Amino acid sequence: MDTARRVLEYTGGTLVMPMTVLVEAYWREIADGLADHGIPVRHVVLHADRATLLARIAGEHAVPSPFRLQYVDAYAEAARTWLHAAAEVVDTTHLTPDEVAGQVVAAVAAAPAGVSSPSTTA
Numbered sequence: 001m002d003t004a005r006r007v008l009e010y011t012g013g014t015l016v017m018p019m020t021v022l023v024e025a026y027w028r029e030i031a032d033g034l035a036d037h038g039i040p041v042r043h044v045v046l047h048a049d050r051a052t053l054l055a056r057i058a059g060e061h062a063v064p065s066p067f068r069l070q071y072v073d074a075y076a077e078a079a080r081t082w083l084h085a086a087a088e089v090v091d092t093t094h095l096t097p098d099e100v101a102g103q104v105v106a107a108v109a110a111a112p113a114g115v116s117s118p119s120t121t122a
Contacts, residue, residue: 001033008039014108015039022071022078027086043087044107046100050076052093 008015021027027043034041048056053072058064075083090103 001037001039004034004039005037016104016108020071020075022074022083024078024082024086042108044104045079045083045087045089046104047079047084047089047091048093 004015004017021030031041031043050072053075054069057068057072088107090100090107092100095103
């Protein structure tokens with residue numbers, strides 16, 4: 001958390017941390033730590049349906065990433081139980097990367113001032 005605070009002190013602006021957290025307790029620890037340092041949090045989840053996720057993973061390389069494949073079901077479970085309720089969800093299923101980036105920028109720009117309550121990422 002201290003590193004994030006120092007980066008923001010040096011650069012100003014908004015710090016975007018692309019990461020996927022599938023365990024709610026871990027997300028709460030991260031979000032609480034950022035809040036303790038006065039770092040505003042806007043949680044945005046980049047979602048894709050299962051078929052699209054699998055196609056994207058398969059299409060990246062000649063051999064699909066076993067690491068990424070092993071988390072598809074964990075993502076689906078987190079999305080169903082807590083993740084989507086705790087964040088703003090951008091459904092990337094039918095969007096281009098530029099469209100996704102535009103929606104994330106809009107979400108960050110629309111964020112209220114201050115630190116939001118803890119609420120990740122696919």
